[in-house]
Amino acid sequence: MIKEAIRWADLVHLEDPFPVCWSAAKIAKQMRKPITGTFHLYPENLTASVPILDHGSTNSAFMRLFRDTTFNYCSYFQCPTTKVEQRLKKYNFKSKLIVISNGISDYYLQNNQRTISTDPFTILSIC
Incomplete structure (x- = not known):
């Protein structure tokens, strides 16, 4: 079932x-x-x-497990706060860490983004 869902998705988002x-x-x-x-x-x-x-050692082991089994597959990884971003940096995540918290910052609302496509797309969120 997961394979079928991913097949039609344009993007996969891991929660x-x-x-x-x-x-x-x-x-x-x-x-x-x-x-x-x-x-x-x-x-x-x-x-x-x-x-x-x-x-601390158990929690660090869990964080490395989370990183290696799931999160390092992500190209981009959303952090809800800068505090979370700083903590994840200590664990050497391969993903680009991006802080997006309770809304969208002005950076994303300005005209400095790529051109917007009018083609429909699908995002799959696996919870």
């Missing part, structure tokens, strides 16, 4: 670092589809409720 997105990232790369992503989940969101796991 989280879990197995469905791992698969989608690999398939999209094989099909040469552009891949973007958004950061929503700190490892601490998973480990905080399990004291034996809530340690």
Whole structure:
């Protein structure tokens, strides 16, 4: 089913670092589809409720796992804040990190962007 969805998509957007997105990232790369992503989940969101796991080394291991299994497949990666961007830079993400927070900055509203295509396109978001 994932393969069929990616086949018709013009772009694949990954939302989280879990197995469905791992698969989608690999398939999209094989099909040469552009891949973007958004950061929503700190490892601490998973480990905080399990004291034996809530340690810096465990959280760093999770972040590397997220990076390597999902997010490094993305050409561009959306960070909701500059704080998130700074943290992800420490983990050497291959993706270009872009901060877009609660709206669109003036930069994206000015006439410094590529020409706008009138061709229809499809974006697939796998959640």
